[in-house]
Amino acid sequence: MLVPFTYDYPRPALTVDCVVFGFDGDGLQVLLIRRGIEPHLGAWALPGGFVHMEETLDQAARRELEEETHIKDVFLEQLFTFGNPGRDPRGRVVSVAYYALVRPDQHTATGDTDASEAAWHPVEKLPALAFDHAEILCTALDRLRGKIRYQPIGFELLPKHFTLTQFQELYEAILGRRIDKRNFRKKLLAFDFLVPTDDFTAGAHRPARLYRFDRRRYDSLAHKGFLFEL
Amino acid sequence: MLVPFTYDYPRPALTVDCVVFGFDGDGLQVLLIRRGIEPHLGAWALPGGFVHMEETLDQAARRELEEETHIKDVFLEQLFTFGNPGRDPRGRVVSVAYYALVRPDQHTATGDTDASEAAWHPVEKLPALAFDHAEILCTALDRLRGKIRYQPIGFELLPKHFTLTQFQELYEAILGRRIDKRNFRKKLLAFDFLVPTDDFTAGAHRPARLYRFDRRRYDSLAHKGFLFEL
DNA sequence: GCAAAAGTGTTTATGTTACACCCATGT
DNA sequence: ACATGGGTGTAACATAAACACTTTTGC
Numbered sequence: 001m002l003v004p005f006t007y008d009y010p011r012p013a014l015t016v017d018c019v020v021f022g023f024d025g026d027g028l029q030v031l032l033i034r035r036g037i038e039p040h041l042g043a044w045a046l047p048g049g050f051v052h053m054e055e056t057l058d059q060a061a062r063r064e065l066e067e068e069t070h071i072k073d074v075f076l077e078q079l080f081t082f083g084n085p086g087r088d089p090r091g092r093v094v095s096v097a098y099y100a101l102v103r104p105d106q107h108t109a110t111g112d113t114d115a116s117e118a119a120w121h122p123v124e125k126l127p128a129l130a131f132d133h134a135e136i137l138c139t140a141l142d143r144l145r146g147k148i149r150y151q152p153i154g155f156e157l158l159p160k161h162f163t164l165t166q167f168q169e170l171y172e173a174i175l176g177r178r179i180d181k182r183n184f185r186k187k188l189l190a191f192d193f194l195v196p197t198d199d200f201t202a203g204a205h206r207p208a209r210l211y212r213f214d215r216r217r218y219d220s221l222a223h224k225g226f227l228f229e230l
Numbered sequence: 231m232l233v234p235f236t237y238d239y240p241r242p243a244l245t246v247d248c249v250v251f252g253f254d255g256d257g258l259q260v261l262l263i264r265r266g267i268e269p270h271l272g273a274w275a276l277p278g279g280f281v282h283m284e285e286t287l288d289q290a291a292r293r294e295l296e297e298e299t300h301i302k303d304v305f306l307e308q309l310f311t312f313g314n315p316g317r318d319p320r321g322r323v324v325s326v327a328y329y330a331l332v333r334p335d336q337h338t339a340t341g342d343t344d345a346s347e348a349a350w351h352p353v354e355k356l357p358a359l360a361f362d363h364a365e366i367l368c369t370a371l372d373r374l375r376g377k378i379r380y381q382p383i384g385f386e387l388l389p390k391h392f393t394l395t396q397f398q399e400l401y402e403a404i405l406g407r408r409i410d411k412r413n414f415r416k417k418l419l420a421f422d423f424l425v426p427t428d429d430f431t432a433g434a435h436r437p438a439r440l441y442r443f444d445r446r447r448y449d450s451l452a453h454k455g456f457l458f459e460l
Numbered sequence: 461g462c463a464a465a466a467g468t469g470t471t472t473a474t475g476t477t478a479c480a481c482c483c484a485t486g487t
Numbered sequence: 488a489c490a491t492g493g494g495t496g497t498a499a500c501a502t503a504a505a506c507a508c509t510t511t512t513g514c
Contacts, residue, residue, distance in 0.1 A: 011241040053322050057313040081311045081326050083287040096311050205492045206484035435465040436511035
C-alpha cells in the first residue's frame with residue numbers, strides 16, 4: 001500500500017562507504033581508491049557511492065565494493081553513519097559507513113603502479129584521505145580492535161586454512177602488542193571450535209599444522225551462552 | 231567551496247528514531263508515542279522524524295526527542311541505520327536510529343490517560359509497533375545489554391545520587407539475572423569511581439548510603455588503560 | 461520486638477600470567 | 488650440523504564465585 005508522502009522538503013543525498021581491511025601476514029592493510037572525479041580528484045578515498053532507491057544499504061555497500069574494487073563475497077558489517085553538514089563540499093551528503101574483512105586470496109592485485117585505481121595501504125602509514133574518510137577509518141579501526149576480542153571475526157582475514165602462528169600474528173598486528181605463544185594457543189584450542197586439518201605448511205622450517213574455523217560448532221557453543229574472549 | 235552536484239537521482243528520505251530507555255526501580259521501560267498521522271495512525275511508535283538539511287544527525291535526534299516527548303539533555307548515542315526498501319509504506323525512508331538513557335527525574339509525566347501522546351512501556355510487555363520499530367527496539371536492547379557491561383552508562387538511568395542496591399537492581403533488570411550482593415559491591419567499589427555522599431535514603435527501613443558517579447575520576451582511570459567490566 | 465532492607469569477609473574454585481626447552485624441517 | 492620457526496607444561500598469582508549473619512530503622 002502506498003500512502004501519499006506529506007514530506008517533500010529537500011533531502012540529503014545518501015551514500016555508503018567501505019573500510020576494507022586486509023592482512024598479509026605482516027601488518028593490517030586498508031584498501032583505498034584514487035578518486036577519478038571532483039571533488040578531491042586524485043586523492044585517496046574509501047570505496048563507496050550513492051545508494052540506489054531499490055536496494056538495501058548492505059546491498060549498496062556490496063555493489064559499490066565490487067564496482068570499485070572487484071571484491072565480493074566478504075564479511076561486511078555496518079559501522080556508523082556520518083552525516084555532519086559540511087562533510088561533502090557538494091552539499092548535504094549522509095554516508096552509511098561499513099567495514100569489510102577480506103581474506104588474502106580475495107585480495108585484488110594492486111600492482112602498485114600509478115595507473116592502478118585501488119591499492120592496499122598499511123594502517124600505520126596512511127596517506128591523506130578525501131572528505132571525512134580519515135575519521136571513518138579511525139572509527140572502523142576502533143571497532144575492529146574492540147570486536148575482534150569477543151567475536152570470531154579474525155578468521156575472515158586469514159585463509160580458510162591457517163596456522164596458529166598466523167592467527168596469533170593477526171591478533172598482535174590488530175591489537176598492537178605481543179602475546180605469549182603458549183597461553184594464546186592453550187586458550188584458543190580450549191574453545192574447541194578450531195579443528196586441526198591433516199595439512200601442514202611447506203617451507204624452510206618445521207611444517208606447521210593448518211587449522212580451520214568450525215563456524216557451526218562456534219554457533220552452537222555461542223548459543224549455549226558461552227563467551228569467546230581473547 | 232561548493233562543487234556542482236553531478237548526482238541528481240531520486241534520494242531516499244532520511245529520518246531519525248529514538249529508543250528511549252528509563253528505569254523506575256522496577257523494570258526497564260521504553261518511551262513510545264502514539265502516532266497522530268498516517269501511516270500507522272494511532273499505533274505506538276518510537277519518537278522520531280525527518281532530518282533537516284542544516285543539522286547534524288545527533289541534533290536531529292535531540293530535536294525530535296524534545297519536540298515529541300519534551301525530553302532533553304540526556305545520554306544519546308547512535309545505534310544503527312535501518313534502510314530496507316519497504317520499511318515505510320510511503321516510499322524509501324532510511325532511518326538513523328538512536329538510543330537514549332534518561333534519569334527518573336527527567337521522565338515525562340505519562341498520566342496513562344488515553345489522551346497522552348507519550349507513555350512508558352515495560353520492555354517485557356510491549357505493544358505492537360509501527361514500521362520496523364520493533365526490530366529497532368530489539369537492536370537497542372541488545373546494544374544496551376552489551377554496552378552496560380563494559381561502559382559506565384548505567385548511571386544515566388539512575389538519579390544523580392543512588393544507592394548500591396538501586397544500581398544492582400538496574401543491572402539485574404537489564405541483564406535479566408540475579409547478582410550476588412556482596413560480590414557486586416566489592417567489585418564496584420574497588421573500581422574507585424563511586425564516591426559516597428553524606429546522604430542516606432529515608433523510609434521504612436535501615437537507611438542506605440547514597441553514592442554518586444565521579445566521571446572525572448572514571449575518565450582518568452579509563453585513560454590509564456583500566457577496564458571497567460561487570 | 462518484629463519486619464524489612466542495608467551492610468559486611470572468608471574460603472574455594474577458576475582463570476591468567478610468566479616462563480624455557482626440545483622438535484622437525486630445508487639448506 | 489645449523490638455523491629457523493613449531494610445538495609443548497607447570498607453578499605462582501590474581502580474579503571470581505559461593506555463601507550467612509549482624510545492623511539499623513519505622514512501625
